[in-house]
Amino acid sequence: MSLFSPLTLRDVTLPNRVGISPMCMYASRDGLVADFHVAHLGRFALGGAGLVIAEATAVHPHGRISPFDTGLWSDEQIPGWRRVTALVAASGSVPGVQLGHAGRRAAVREPWRAGAPLDDEDASAGFGPWPLVAPSALSAGPGHAVPAALTTAQIARSVQDWHDAAARAVAAGFRFVELHGAHGYLLHSFLSPVSNRRTDHYGGSPENRLRYPLEVVAAVRDAIGGGVPLSFRISSVDGAEGGLGIDETVEVARRLATAGVDVIDTSSGGITTDRTVDTRIRRGFAFHADFSHRIRDEVGVRTATVGLVVDPEQAARLIHDGDSDLVLLGRQALDDPNWPHHARIALGDDTHESWDVRFGSALGPRARTLARLAAAGETPLSRFER
Ligand SMILES: Cc1cc2nc3c(=O)[nH]c(=O)nc-3n(C[C@H](O)[C@H](O)[C@H](O)COP(=O)(O)O)c2cc1C
Known part of the structure; x- marks a missing residue:
């Protein structure tokens, strides 16, 4: 298989296997799309990516990472997204969105302000913190508020939030939906024994820790119908003591695939913000490719890989060698939004017809x-x- 061959997922065909990884831009107010998002996401589609996944977009206002995240918790947010999806689709690419709920890692500042938990200074600027929720009342790390453990009734309402946001995503023109199940956010925090210490049927055994994510997958599938592909971003490894390792994640991926997830997007880390716990996996080139390869082989599900993919030959080999079905670019695409077109030239099959x-x-x-x-x-x- 080649990097520039199409990939059909359910009723949607990606024109090639280069996707843009979801990246929070902290450019939204009240979860609304701004002109910035239209230009930012549109240029990736014009740059030749087969799939453009919009940033982690909150299913509930309390699920925002920062006050400046985009959202799909309200119908008012649909028209702004239509501007993005129309431009991306008109440019020959597939518009995707990552739906998210930040859970115990919500209510923080932008990364250029150290991603620190919102405090009184932010509150005086009108961007105060909000109550956090999680599987268990355990803080994400030093300085973060202790979240409230969700009750069973609140879990059911939360599943409905995902459903409703997914329905809005489709109404807004998205043709690919990803669930943010990585980086310590709400779905991941249910999966990981580090953050999930519940003793009811949503915690304890691997089966119980999977229950909320599987309920969300079922609700989202119901909302988006059978034709729209569904991706799930996982943290392949927690890296933290007592956390998920790749063996357990392979089983999680198997259950997700059986439940109707079409793509496992393999990332890693984020279960704690405690810097004294070393959770970082080494940032080498294509540093998640071994995980995506293993999940793809053992589960037989399509995978995406992400992380320091920077070179056309490297990306082509990741697809050719069966490491993944899709290659996602994050920072490389920020640096060069025309990377897919440039990669075609470098790989020798450019006629400028793809532009x-x-x-x-x-x-x-x-x-x-x-x-x-x-x-x-x-x-x-x-x-x-x-
Ligand atoms: C500015 C920025 C924002 C990001 N926001 C998100 C996000 O919204 N959701 C997500 O799953 N990952 C997010 N990430 C992680 C990227 O999607 C990607 O997995 C990571 O940057 C590694 O890929 P790269 O080396 O190509 O950048 C973000 C990364 C950056 C640099």
Whole structure:
């Protein structure tokens, strides 16, 4: 299989296997899409990505990571997203969204303000903290508030929130839905024994820790129907003492796939913010590829891999060698939104036909001019050397 071959998931065909990983931009007010999001996400579609996954988008206002997260907890948020999905789809890409609830890791500042828990200073600016919820009343780390353990009735309401947000996602034009089940947020915090110490049927055994995520998957599938692909981002390993390891995660992936999840998006970490606990896995190139490969092989489910994928040949090999079915780019795409087009050129199959015709019709002839100049030994600095 090649990087630029299509991938059909249910009723949706991605034109190629390069996707844009969800990335919070902290550019929203009241969960509403801003002009910024339209430009930011649109340029990835124009850049040739087959799939553009919008940032972690809250299913409930208390599930926002920061006050500036996007949301789909209200119908008022649908029209803004339609602007994004229309542009992405018109550019030949598939619009996706990651739905999330930050759980005990909610109510923090933007990363450039250290991601610190919101405090009185934020409250005086009108962005005060809100009550946190989690499987158990255990804080995410130093400085974070202790969350309230969800009651059974609250869990049922929360499942409904996911359902309703997913229905709004489809109404907004998204054709790919991902659930954020990683990085210590609410779904992950139910899965992991580090954060889930419940003694009822939502905690304890692996089966019980899976119960809430599986209820969410079922509700979301019900909301999006049988045609829209569903992805689940997992933390392949917690990295923390007593946390999930890859063996247990393979079994989690198996259960998710059986429940109707089409893609397991393999990330890692985040179960605690305590810096004295070393949870980081080494950031090498394609640092989750061993996890996605193993889950793909053992479960027989499609996988996505993410993490320091930066090079066209590297991305092509990840697909060719069966490490994953999809390669997601995060920071590389921030650096170069045209990376998919550039990768095609580097891999030798670019004719500029893959670009938007407004760009391609100009860049094709320019490429031929540049090739002629190079063949003649001319460089951009030649005139200064004469
Ligand atoms: C600015 C920024 C925001 C991010 N926001 C999210 C997010 O909303 N949801 C998520 O699952 N991961 C998020 N991540 C993680 C990325 O999706 C990706 O997994 C990670 O950056 C590793 O890939 P990369 O090396 O290609 O950047 C974010 C990363 C960055 C840099």
